[in-house]
Amino acid sequence: MRDKITRFLAVSVVGLTLLCAAVFVFLARYMNSTSAQTMREVGTIYMTGMNERISMHFHTMIEQRLAQVEALLEFYGADGSDKQAVDRELAYGAKARGFESLALCSDDGRFEMLYGNAIKITDPEPFMESLRNQEKKIAVGTDADGKNMVYLGVPAAYAMSGKETGRALVAGLPVDYIRDMLSLDKSNTLVYSHIIRKDGSFVIRGGEAFRQSYFQRIRAIVEEAGGSNGEQYVEELSAAMAENRNYSQVLEIGKERRHLYCAKLPYSEWYLVTIMPYDTLNETIGRLNRQWGYMVFLSCGIVLLSLLLFFVRYFKLTRMQLREVEEARREAVEANKAKSEFLSNMSHDIRTPMNAIVGMTAIAITNADNQAQVQSCLRKIAMSSKHLLGLINDVLDMSKIESGKMTLNMDQVSLREAMDSIVSIVQPQMKAKNQQFEVRIYDISAEHVCCDSVRLNQILLNLLSNAIKFTPEKGCISLSLWQEPSPKGEDYRRCHIEVADNGIGMAPEFKEKIFESFVREDRTRVHKTEGTGLGLAITKYIVDAMGGTIQVESRQGEGSRFCVILDLEKAVVQEVDMVLPNWSMLVVDDDHMLCRSTVSTLKSIGVEAEWTLDGESALDKIEQRHREHRDYQIVLIDWKLPGIDGIETARRITRMLEKEIPIILISAYDWNDIEEEARAAGIDGFISKPLFKSTLFYGLRDYMGMAEKNKEEPGRDLKGCRVLVAEDNELNWEIASELLSELGLELEWAENGQICVDKFKSSAPGYYDAVLMDLRMPVMTGYEAADAIRRMDRPDADIPIIAMTADAFAEDIKRCLEHGMNAHMAKPIDVGETARMLKKFIK
Amino acid sequence: MSLIDCYKSLEGDYDDVLGRLRSEKLVQKFVLKFLNDGSYDLLCSSLEAKDYKEAFRASHTIKGVCQNLSFTKLYRSSHELTEALRNGWSPEADPLVEQVKKDYEQTVTAIRKLQAEVGG
Numbered sequence: 014m015r016d017k018i019t020r021f022l023a024v025s026v027v028g029l030t031l032l033c034a035a036v037f038v039f040l041a042r043y044m045n046s047t048s049a050q051t052m053r054e055v056g057t058i059y060m061t062g063m064n065e066r067i068s069m070h071f072h073t074m075i076e077q078r079l080a081q082v083e084a085l086l087e088f089y090g091a092d093g094s095d096k097q098a099v100d101r102e103l104a105y106g107a108k109a110r111g112f113e114s115l116a117l118c119s120d121d122g123r124f125e126m127l128y129g130n131a132i133k134i135t136d137p138e139p140f141m142e143s144l145r146n147q148e149k150k151i152a153v154g155t156d157a158d159g160k161n162m163v164y165l166g167v168p169a170a171y172a173m174s175g176k177e178t179g180r181a182l183v184a185g186l187p188v189d190y191i192r193d194m195l196s197l198d199k200s201n202t203l204v205y206s207h208i209i210r211k212d213g214s215f216v217i218r219g220g221e222a223f224r225q226s227y228f229q230r231i232r233a234i235v236e237e238a239g240g241s242n243g244e245q246y247v248e249e250l251s252a253a254m255a256e257n258r259n260y261s262q263v264l265e266i267g268k269e270r271r272h273l274y275c276a277k278l279p280y281s282e283w284y285l286v287t288i289m290p291y292d293t294l295n296e297t298i299g300r301l302n303r304q305w306g307y308m309v310f311l312s313c314g315i316v317l318l319s320l321l322l323f324f325v326r327y328f329k330l331t332r333m334q335l336r337e338v339e340e341a342r343r344e345a346v347e348a349n350k351a352k353s354e355f356l357s358n359m360s361h362d363i364r365t366p367m368n369a370i371v372g373m374t375a376i377a378i379t380n381a382d383n384q385a386q387v388q389s390c391l392r393k394i395a396m397s398s399k400h401l402l403g404l405i406n407d408v409l410d411m412s413k414i415e416s417g418k419m420t421l422n423m424d425q426v427s428l429r430e431a432m433d434s435i436v437s438i439v440q441p442q443m444k445a446k447n448q449q450f451e452v453r454i455y456d457i458s459a460e461h462v463c464c465d466s467v468r469l470n471q472i473l474l475n476l477l478s479n480a481i482k483f484t485p486e487k488g489c490i491s492l493s494l495w496q497e498p499s500p501k502g503e504d505y506r507r508c509h510i511e512v513a514d515n516g517i518g519m520a521p522e523f524k525e526k527i528f529e530s531f532v533r534e535d536r537t538r539v540h541k542t543e544g545t546g547l548g549l550a551i552t553k554y555i556v557d558a559m560g561g562t563i564q565v566e567s568r569q570g571e572g573s574r575f576c577v578i579l580d581l582e583k584a585v586v587q588e589v590d591m592v593l594p595n596w597s598m599l600v601v602d603d604d605h606m607l608c609r610s611t612v613s614t615l616k617s618i619g620v621e622a623e624w625t626l627d628g629e630s631a632l633d634k635i636e637q638r639h640r641e642h643r644d645y646q647i648v649l650i651d652w653k654l655p656g657i658d659g660i661e662t663a664r665r666i667t668r669m670l671e672k673e674i675p676i677i678l679i680s681a682y683d684w685n686d687i688e689e690e691a692r693a694a695g696i697d698g699f700i701s702k703p704l705f706k707s708t709l710f711y712g713l714r715d716y717m718g719m720a721e722k723n724k725e726e727p728g729r730d731l732k733g734c735r736v737l738v739a740e741d742n743e744l745n746w747e748i749a750s751e752l753l754s755e756l757g758l759e760l761e762w763a764e765n766g767q768i769c770v771d772k773f774k775s776s777a778p779g780y781y782d783a784v785l786m787d788l789r790m791p792v793m794t795g796y797e798a799a800d801a802i803r804r805m806d807r808p809d810a811d812i813p814i815i816a817m818t819a820d821a822f823a824e825d826i827k828r829c830l831e832h833g834m835n836a837h838m839a840k841p842i843d844v845g846e847t848a849r850m851l852k853k854f855i856k
Numbered sequence: 857m858s859l860i861d862c863y864k865s866l867e868g869d870y871d872d873v874l875g876r877l878r879s880e881k882l883v884q885k886f887v888l889k890f891l892n893d894g895s896y897d898l899l900c901s902s903l904e905a906k907d908y909k910e911a912f913r914a915s916h917t918i919k920g921v922c923q924n925l926s927f928t929k930l931y932r933s934s935h936e937l938t939e940a941l942r943n944g945w946s947p948e949a950d951p952l953v954e955q956v957k958k959d960y961e962q963t964v965t966a967i968r969k970l971q972a973e974v975g976g
Contacts, residue, residue, distance in 0.1 A: 742917045744893045748886055748924045752877065789916045819920040819938075841923040843876060 018331050026324050030317055037313040045302050052298045056272050056289070057261055064259075064274035064287040067195060067206055072279050074194050075165070079149050079280065081110045082167045082184050096172050103171075104128040107184055114156065114185035117171050118144065125173050129185060130156035132164060136210075139282050144168055144181040151281050153188065153216055161188040192217055206287040208278065211254050213247070216283050227286060231264075238267030250275055254284055264288075362404055366397035373397070407547040414554045421558055425584040426466040428457065428508075429705035432494065435473045436681055436701065442481050443490065444682070449653075451491035452681040454703035455610030458496055459506045461584035468555045475548040476512040476575050483573070484516030494703065499580045508579050515572035524567055528553035591618045591710040592826060594846070595836065596646040598622040601631040601662065602679070603655050607704070611649070614706045619826055620713070628654050628662035635666055644674055647713065649700070652680035652687070660687065660694045667695030675716050679704065731851055732757035734782040739769035739798060740817075741790040745842075749785070749817075752844050758851075766793025770801045778809045782855050785847070786834065788818040788825070796832045803833040813854030817842065857969045859884050866966040867929035876926075884974070886925060891967055893921060896960055903953060912941040915956065930959040 085106045104127045107115040114129020122141045124132045134140055134154040143150035147168045156162050162185045171179040195206065195217075208216040213228030224230045228247045235243030246264060253260035253275060260275040274287045377390035413419045436452060443450045473492070480490045491513050499505035519527065528549050556563045561579035598620055600611050608624035615622040623645075625631050631650065638644050648666065652659040663676045678684060678691055681702040691699070700712035736758050740746045750760050761781075763769035770793065773781060784802070788795035799814050816829040816837040826837045835854050838846055859880060863870035870883075877883050899914035915937045922931035933955040940949040 742893065742895060742921060744886065744889050744921050745917070745924055747889065748877070751882060751886075787920075789913050791910075791913065819916060819923055819935075840920050841876060841926070 018335070019328070022324055022328050022331070026321065029320055033313060033317055033320070037309050041306055041309045044305055048298055048302065048305075053263060056263070059289075061259075061261060061274060063204055063289065064206075064276055064285065067287055068276050068278055068285045071191075071195055071208075071285060074191070075151060075278075075280055078165050078184070078186065079151075079167060081112075082107075082165055082182060085110075086167065086169050086182065096174075099171065100127050103182070111186075112184040113162070113187055116183045116185075117169075117173050117179040118166065118181045118183050119173060119177055120145065120180045124183065125179070130158055130160070132156060132162070132183060132185060134164060136282075140164075140166060149280055154185075156185065162186065163188055163191055188217055192219070204287060204289045206285055208283045208285055210282055211251070211284070213251065216281075235264070235266055238269065240266060246273070359404070359408065363401065366401040366404075369397040370394050370401070407551065410551050411547045414551065419554070419558065421465040421468060421555075423463050423465055425461055426464045426469060427707075428460050428462060428494065429703070429707050431466060431469055431473070432492075432703045432705070433701065433708075435470060435477065436492075436703070438474065439477045439481065440682060442478070446481060446484070446488075447486045448481065448484055449487070449489045450681050451489070451604070452702040453491065453493040453604060453607055454495070454705065455606045456495045456497065457610075457614075457705060459581075459583040460705050460707060462506065462508070462581035463584050464559070464579070464581050465555075468559070472552050472555055472577060473510065473512075475552045476510075476577070479548060479575075480512055480514040480516065480573070483518075484514040488515050490514045501580045505580045505582050508581050510577040510579070511574065513572065513574040518567045518569045518571050518573050520569050524565060527565060528563070591706060592822070592839070593618050593620050593710065593713055594838075595826075596620050597643070598647045598649060599631060599634060599645045600624040600649045601626075601628065601654065601659070602649075602651040603627060603653070604651075607702075611704050611709070614704065614709055618706060618710050622649075626655075628657040628659070628665075631662055632665055632669070636669060639670055644670070646674060647716065648674060648676045649679050650676060650696075652678055652682065652684075660691055660696065663691070663696045664694040673697075677712070677716060731848060731855070733759065734851065734855055735759045735761065735780060736783045736785060736851070737761050737763060737769060737772060737781045738785045739763045739766060739790065739795060740785075740787045741765050742787075745787070745840075749842050752842055753847060755844065756848055756851075765790040766795060766798030766801075769793075769798050773802055773812075774805065778807050781809070781812060783813040783815065783851055785817050786814050788816055788820070788829070795834075796828065799829075799832045799834050813851070815847075815850050815854065857966075857973045859887070859970065862887065862966045862970040863926075865969070866927060866963040868963075869926040869928050873926035883925075884970075887967055888971055888974075890921065890925060890927075891964065891971070895921065899956070906945075908941055908945045908949075912938065915941060918956070918960075927963055930956070930963050933959045 085103055088102070088106060104115055108128065112129075114132065115127040116124040116129075116132050117127065118124055118141075122134075122137050126132070132154055133156070134152050136152065137154075140150050140152040144166050149168070150166045152164050152166070154162055154164055164183050164185050166181045166183045169179065169182040171182065173179045205219040207219045207222060207227055209227045210216060213226040215222065215225070215227060222230055224233065228251070231247055231250075232243040235241070235246070242265070246262060249262065250260055250273075254277075257277055259277075260273070262273050264271045264273050269290065272289045276285050277283075278285050373390040373394045377387045377394075380386040380390075410419070432452070432454070436450075440450070477490070477492065484490055491511075493509070493511040493513075495509050496506045497509070499507040501507075553563055556577055556579070559579050559581075561577060563578075564576045565573060566576075567573035598615060600608055600615070600622055601624070602608050602611070603626050605626065608626065612622045612624050623634065625634055628650075631648070635645060635648070648663075650659045650662055654662065657665070659678055659680075663678070666676060667673065673695065675697045676695060677698045677700055678696050679700050679702055684691065684699040684701075688699070698712075698716050700708060734757075736753070738746060738749055738753075738760050740749060740762065741764055746762050750762070753760055761772065763772050766786075769784065769786070773784070786795040786799060790798075793801075795816060795818070799816075802812065802814065803810055814834040816826075816834045817840065818825065818837070819840045829837045836850055838850060857865070860870050863873075873883050874880065877886070895914050895917040899911055899918065902908075902910035902914055915934050919931060919934040919938050922928075922934060933952060937949065937952040937956050940946050940952050
């Protein structure tokens with residue numbers, strides 16, 4: 014194609030150039046010949062006019078001179094007067110008119126000189142003939158000195174010396190005079206003329222002619238210039254002269270051309286030949302032609318140049334276009350190749366699980382009786398089917414994305430649930446590959462967000478399953494989630510999701526196109542890894558659709574790190590009031606961030622917690638607290654710890670303390686495998702990471718009852734303690750009284766805050782051991798009553814006051830503490846809880 | 857009507873209350889006493905008088921009693937009403953008052969049947 018266009022362009026350029034040149038050459042030639050033709054015509058016209066003028070001039074001059082001679086005749090008549098006087102008069106008149114000589118001519122041609130030199134007519138015959146016929150005539154001749162003369166003869170009957178009567182009067186003029194008059198001898202004029210006779214002999218030579226005959230001159234000149242047609246000109250000329258025709262001819266003398274014009278002169282046997290060389294004309298025409306030629310070539314050049322420019326530009330454009338077409342074609346081919354490669358990969362990937370299904374089905378059929386075998390087959394079939402389904406889902410997703418049909422289904426999503434479910438999905442795979450899994454969550458201020466939960470799950474699953482796939486056995490994978498304020502405003506939280514591994518990583522050039530469809534790094538290491546290669550393209554698309562960003566850092570052989578940033582809207586959910594008793598807790602985890610975040614989360618649900626980073630320091634802390642008789646009430650301990658692990662730590666705690674405190678294991682792993690060992694080591698329960706607020710709340714609440722049971726049996730005897738109960742509602746009071754009496758307490762009832770304060774005031778110091786205070790009471794609220802008691806100037810003004818209310822908001826608890834109360838209990842009244850509280854605070 | 861049926865019909869949590877009070881007799885005693893509790897009347901009268909502070913306290917008390925007796929359904933509606941009245945009257949309060957009245961009637965009807973049975 015490209016060659017064709019190039020060839021076409023080249024041929025066009027050459028063709029057009031040739032055409033152009035030919036047209037211009039033709040034009041130049043044509044114009045040249047036309048102008049030469051025109052010039053010849055102009056020359057002829059000019060020459061004719063010139064010749065005519067010269068002959069007219071000659072005519073006029075001869076006429077004039079003849080008229081002068083005739084005038085002499087008129088003045089001095091030939092009638093009988095004195096001959097001598099007449100002769101004298103004639104001579105005088107002729108001298109006065111500038112004639113050089115004057116003679117009378119007899120019938121037989123004898124001259125009687127009146128003055129001047131003797132006359133000798135060169136060719137007297139025609140002269141005398143005309144005179145005898147009473148015609149005027151001119152002729153040339155020589156005088157006695159040999160000077161060339163022109164003689165004008167006019168018939169006149171003057172008496173000659175003797176008896177004879179003269180036939181004519183003849184006056185002489187020097188030839189030079191005529192030559193001067195006719196400007197025949199002017200060498201500075203371009204035109205020169207000769208006067209010749211019929212036989213070609215010169216009468217008067219013009220210019221530089223020196224030969225006897227003009228015919229000879231023509232022949233000689235033509236011959237000299239190498240021409241051969243001199244004779245032809247001579248013949249034509251003499252023929253024209255014989256016929257008394259004017260003759261006009263361009264003489265080609267070598268390269269030179271001359272225009273010749275010949276015309277008969279009157280009163281004589283002479284012909285005027287005028288010659289004009291074309292040189293001057295030629296030169297003018299030549300200049301014109303040259304200019305014309307230049308112009309032609311110049312314009313031809315301009316036209317060619319612009320043509321050339323046009324072609325070059327066109328050629329370049331075509332080349333560019335071709336290149337683009339080529340590029341597009343290459344891209345299309347590449348895309349096509351990627352797709353067909355993908356198809357063949359996919360077919361292979363689909364065939365593998367399909368083969369497994371078919372094979373396993375066959376095995377199951379043949380072993381239908383062996384239940385264990387059948388079950389194992391079915392398990393494998395289920396696994397393969399699941400894998401197959403995954404592949405097909407990916408392909409469907411991708412085609413949905415490519416056709417632009419994927420939409421997000423926004424809903425309230427609990428990040429805790431999302432993380433829990435993803436962790437439980439990927440755990441078995443990681444366990445199978447013996448990989449370490451870390452889940453880190455911190456600074457979560459909005460657990461519920463608006464998001465497409467399915468797609469969010471897909472993002473996490475894609476990233477994690479990639480990490481699992483490309484991390485070898487015993488590798489390390491971590492999933493982190495944290496939040497920070499979003500630039501999108503108050504209602505949004507910016508969520509960072511980070512999946513990192515220390516697997517095989519990827520090459521930088523592959524990193525560039527990792528989010529493209531149908532791409533999987535082409536390395537033998539990767540070949541045995543299954544997958545469609547669509548996962549990350551889908552992930553990227555989902556993240557884009559959610560308005561987030563995804564970035565990847567990776568180094569070959571060192572691992573990869575994917576960071577997803579999403580700005581998610583906080584969901585408006587009435588979160589359940591999550592309040593736990595203000596237990597004192599210890600959190601043990603090697604992750605500093607997790608410890609800090611967990612402690613602050615625990616604080617927000619009313620639990621006082623401390624943290625430490627390893628098992629040894631945890632043991633120290635627990636021991637110290639034990640010595641101070643204020644044991645931790647719950648210990649949260651990570652399974653994997655540097656040094657002694659969680660289970661060993663638990664074992665030592667149990668051994669160290671004679672009484673048990675609840676120990677709860679926290680881990681990202683499923684604890685089924687270690688449950689037995691853990692239970693044996695004295696671990697009471699398990700909370701799976703990630704530790705959201707709700708995870709902790711629900712997880713710990715489940716162990717709350719147990720905590721009570723453990724605490725219940727021993728401890729202080731409450732028998733005989735006197736407790737003042739401020740409660741406005743009689744029914745509530747009765748219930749409280751009924752329940753708490755069981756503990757052996759002596760209870761007194763105050764119907765409102767005021768009564769409560771009064772009773773306390775009027776009692777002896779130390780009479781009451783504690784106050785249970787309802788908060789919402791008529792007359793005086795629990796807060797005010799607590800303030801009043803604390804303000805009293807009594808030794809027992811610091812009596813334990815425990816708030817007891819149906820409100821269980823964190824703010825209420827805070828407010829209770831602000832008003833000097835020792836603790837807060839939520840209704841309904843619980844015997845165990847109340848007993849624990851009272852024991853805690855009664856001295 | 858037995859005590860268990862009574863709890864069923866007023867949509868309460870019998871197991872829970874029994875767990876705390878530990879004796880069926882005790883539970884029955886307090887359940888029957890609920891009929892004499894003045895908080896509901898106080899709620900009605902203070903709502904009528906537009907004394908929302910007092911109404912808040914009354915509904916709060918009902919909530920507390922219900923928690924003690926595990927009257928789950930009435931607890932829920934009274935809890936919501938309490939929240940609606942916490943900062944004075946709010947637009948949500950009106951439908952909630954109706955709900956509390958309905959639930960209270962349901963509770964009281966059930967207890968009355970129990971009362972008729974045990975002859976207390």
